Amino acid sequence: MAPARFFPRWLPAGLLAAALAGCGGEAPSAEAPRTVTGPPAHGDTIVEASIGDISGLIPNITSDGASHSVGNLIYDGLVRADRDLSLTGELAESWEISKDERTITFHLKSGVRWHDGAPFTARDVEFTYRYMRDPKTPTAYAEDFLQVASTEVVDPSTFRVRYEKPYAPALLSWALWVLPAHLLEEPWRRGVDLRTTPQNRHPIGTGPFRFQEWKAQEKVVLLASPDYHRGRPYLDRVLLRIIPDSATIFLELKARNVDMAGLTPLQFRRQTDYPAFTRSFEKYRYLSNSYAYLGFNLKDPRFADRRVRRALAHAIDRREIIEGVLLGLAQEAVGPYKPGTWWYTDEVQTFPYDPDRAKELLGEAGWRDRDGDGVLERDGKPFRFTIRTNQGNSVRIQTAEIIQRRLKAIGIDVNIHVVEWAAFINTFIRKRDFEAIILGWGLGLDPDQYEIWHSSKTGPDQLNHISYGNPEVDQLLENGRRTFNQERRKAIYREFQRVLAEDQPVVFLYVPDALTAVSSRIQGIEPAPAGLAWNFIRWYVPRELQRYTR
Amino acid sequence: MIAYVTRLALVSSLQMLAITVLAFAVIHLAPGEPIVLQQELQATQSPQQKQTLRELYGLDKPLHVQYWTWLNRLVRVDLGRSFSPDGLPVWEKIRERIPVTLSLNLAEVCLIYLTAVPLGVFAAVRRHTLFDRLTTVFVFIGFATPDFWLALLLMILFGVQLGWLPISGLRSLNWEYLAPAAQLWDLASHLILPIFIGAFGGLAGLSRFMRGSMLEVIRQDYIRTAQAKGLPERVVVYKHALRNALLPIVTILGLSLPGLIGGSVIVESVFAIPGMGQLAVQSVFARDYPVVMGLLTIGAGLTLLGNRLADVCYGIVDPRIRVTRRSD
Numbered sequence: 059m060a061p062a063r064f065f066p067r068w069l070p071a072g073l074l075a076a077a078l079a080g081c082g083g084e085a086p087s088a089e090a091p092r093t094v095t096g097p098p099a100h101g102d103t104i105v106e107a108s109i110g111d112i113s114g115l116i117p118n119i120t121s122d123g124a125s126h127s128v129g130n131l132i133y134d135g136l137v138r139a140d141r142d143l144s145l146t147g148e149l150a151e152s153w154e155i156s157k158d159e160r161t162i163t164f165h166l167k168s169g170v171r172w173h174d175g176a177p178f179t180a181r182d183v184e185f186t187y188r189y190m191r192d193p194k195t196p197t198a199y200a201e202d203f204l205q206v207a208s209t210e211v212v213d214p215s216t217f218r219v220r221y222e223k224p225y226a227p228a229l230l231s232w233a234l235w236v237l238p239a240h241l242l243e244e245p246w247r248r249g250v251d252l253r254t255t256p257q258n259r260h261p262i263g264t265g266p267f268r269f270q271e272w273k274a275q276e277k278v279v280l281l282a283s284p285d286y287h288r289g290r291p292y293l294d295r296v297l298l299r300i301i302p303d304s305a306t307i308f309l310e311l312k313a314r315n316v317d318m319a320g321l322t323p324l325q326f327r328r329q330t331d332y333p334a335f336t337r338s339f340e341k342y343r344y345l346s347n348s349y350a351y352l353g354f355n356l357k358d359p360r361f362a363d364r365r366v367r368r369a370l371a372h373a374i375d376r377r378e379i380i381e382g383v384l385l386g387l388a389q390e391a392v393g394p395y396k397p398g399t400w401w402y403t404d405e406v407q408t409f410p411y412d413p414d415r416a417k418e419l420l421g422e423a424g425w426r427d428r429d430g431d432g433v434l435e436r437d438g439k440p441f442r443f444t445i446r447t448n449q450g451n452s453v454r455i456q457t458a459e460i461i462q463r464r465l466k467a468i469g470i471d472v473n474i475h476v477v478e479w480a481a482f483i484n485t486f487i488r489k490r491d492f493e494a495i496i497l498g499w500g501l502g503l504d505p506d507q508y509e510i511w512h513s514s515k516t517g518p519d520q521l522n523h524i525s526y527g528n529p530e531v532d533q534l535l536e537n538g539r540r541t542f543n544q545e546r547r548k549a550i551y552r553e554f555q556r557v558l559a560e561d562q563p564v565v566f567l568y569v570p571d572a573l574t575a576v577s578s579r580i581q582g583i584e585p586a587p588a589g590l591a592w593n594f595i596r597w598y599v600p601r602e603l604q605r606y607t608r
Numbered sequence: 609m610i611a612y613v614t615r616l617a618l619v620s621s622l623q624m625l626a627i628t629v630l631a632f633a634v635i636h637l638a639p640g641e642p643i644v645l646q647q648e649l650q651a652t653q654s655p656q657q658k659q660t661l662r663e664l665y666g667l668d669k670p671l672h673v674q675y676w677t678w679l680n681r682l683v684r685v686d687l688g689r690s691f692s693p694d695g696l697p698v699w700e701k702i703r704e705r706i707p708v709t710l711s712l713n714l715a716e717v718c719l720i721y722l723t724a725v726p727l728g729v730f731a732a733v734r735r736h737t738l739f740d741r742l743t744t745v746f747v748f749i750g751f752a753t754p755d756f757w758l759a760l761l762l763m764i765l766f767g768v769q770l771g772w773l774p775i776s777g778l779r780s781l782n783w784e785y786l787a788p789a790a791q792l793w794d795l796a797s798h799l800i801l802p803i804f805i806g807a808f809g810g811l812a813g814l815s816r817f818m819r820g821s822m823l824e825v826i827r828q829d830y831i832r833t834a835q836a837k838g839l840p841e842r843v844v845v846y847k848h849a850l851r852n853a854l855l856p857i858v859t860i861l862g863l864s865l866p867g868l869i870g871g872s873v874i875v876e877s878v879f880a881i882p883g884m885g886q887l888a889v890q891s892v893f894a895r896d897y898p899v900v901m902g903l904l905t906i907g908a909g910l911t912l913l914g915n916r917l918a919d920v921c922y923g924i925v926d927p928r929i930r931v932t933r934r935s936d
Contacts, residue, residue, distance in 0.1 A: 103781075105781065113692050114692070114693030116693070119693050120693040121693075193660045194660065196661055251695060253693060253695025258693075258695065259694075274701075274704060274882055275705075275880075275883075275886055276777070276778065276880075297781060299880070300880065301776055301880040302877045305878070306775065306877075306880060309760070309763050309767060309775050309776075313767055313771070313775055315774075315775065479640075479893075480638075480895055484640040484641060485639045485640075606781070606782075
């Protein structure tokens, strides 16, 4: 629940959804009415709940949401995403992009200090970059840094990086958490696994909060850094409680022992509308950075036929899924992007629910019910396939059930197979041993989706697991990476969305809403395209409402 | 006697070895690998880089080689390091969980025995009375109630509605600032519900067992003799019958030794208690092989130890068993 800073550009929405927790609340005694507001004041603690423990305190080598949230508060990047998702400087005061768009020069803020008092310099950035590139570093985010041709520490406050070719996602990649060279470079050179260094237990960063305590499976405590370079945060303490059961989180929220937690659609709509709750909590609803889709294995000749994919898109009623499963708390997806971003367009071909059109298209592709058993056949084989999805995500499982019923209505027999995550990935996704899947993608702050849709990315450990290949899309994805010019990129990605919509390599289903409840004593929250937490250091509790005074 | 102990030790270590071989094979047979959870679908990672990481963890080697490496470390009392990004030694991870789980389970076991034994005895002595029927009903409800559901109901009642007890966790947020006595009460109040829930299910089983054992003893000749001697009923039941009826119960206690450090996943998850059960489940989901193997080895070791202890205890309690052992 921390500011969006470094976002890996793609996250499996499966893990994201698993990290969502519930909450709600009957307060025995009502908190101060929400109308009370006061001037910003320092002090108080925000208690958050996480369903999973953090896995380490060097976020560069972790891949779970909790570790990233905590890491975002302890560490800074050179750049960060602002309220409207545009990039702004954090440790960098400013930057220049050369004319050939191959060199970026960062001018670093002066006077920034690490939490232990050592000065922050370009050497820290250089070290972090080298560490990310080291093949022995167990990180998932090396790819962006492997594109770098060379780096240069021009002087302690200037860092320059060159690329072989212009690489548009580059700028965002420097939102990466910068690590302290004065503590880590020496052990790293000696070949020490940095996971075993004190930094991973008692980290030193440059971020708005200092590390205080981590009790495994119990809590993480952070304290405001008084000399933070963007201003001392108003909240004095952040306490992250690890509560592995979402029902328990919801109860703790109801009892007002937790100040902020995610809600499920059911909790948001039906279980948090009584007066005691609405007095104590403010509920926020905004589009999440993810979308869900029904994907096909395009190596399967049935799905390689575009008419079949379009027919399936017509046969599925997205509205019904959104109303029935998500209680209306989602938007229909027409492509792989989130509405509201500068690169998004909905001026693409859409596939409204139309079972007759679906049957017609399937007929054109040769699928007809010749023996009258209600199932379509072609060359004597019935149209039968299995949709696989991961365990622990009831929204996806219910979505699969609705799709199963709609496809049965047009003569396609669907089975549903729900598999535990690790086994799902390894047995089915990695080996491309599936017919159809329901999954989601987490979206980043850049429109580049080369890794997901480019035809060169279909290898076993790569992300184009549906084996999609379209020369036109390939070309657009390449062009989109090769310029920093926003207008040109906008045109490129709109064209990309248009082609993708026509092709329907997957059926885009929905963009779910993120649902959060925050204690109404906490003020200064401004929901924005970047979500809730983008201005976390400006959140405050007016003096008279402060609850945890020590 | 020395020969007996030596043989026991030899057999135990062979059993131990067999258990670890099996365990190692089984957990590696489960699909998925640790790398998967760290990187699969997460941003971009080249296949070569993945391979490097597999080599780093030694996962590229054949299974028997991996096992041999693990065993070599084990002999030097080293369980290795966790695969997770915290990179902690496995023993340290286990060590920080043991006190919580152990104290929770000890309290549960005490509660179970202190309640189940009298309950069972009364039910047996007053067979077919209203009390017996009531306990029977209670016991079957205890068997049938899903503990996570009961836990949530009690949390809503005592935590949310009445506000008498904390809902989850081990300590309050301001624990560090409390006086020692208040700290103790704080800790205790956090444990009341988990211990009750943990004991509830076990109570049912054990009280039935106690009742059965007691009924059997009461039918024996020596009880009739005692009664015929004109001893007061109280002495007959609590001195002659109970002592003998307790023997099988003591055996069960010995066998619950490994259970003492194996936490209940459900109780620990619902109440957010950082114990062994959670560690076990999470390391299995993350395919954190070193941690899983560490837990299995310790669990297997304690089970074997418990069995051997039970053997020895039988020997002490019942001379016939000792004699048979020696002559075979």
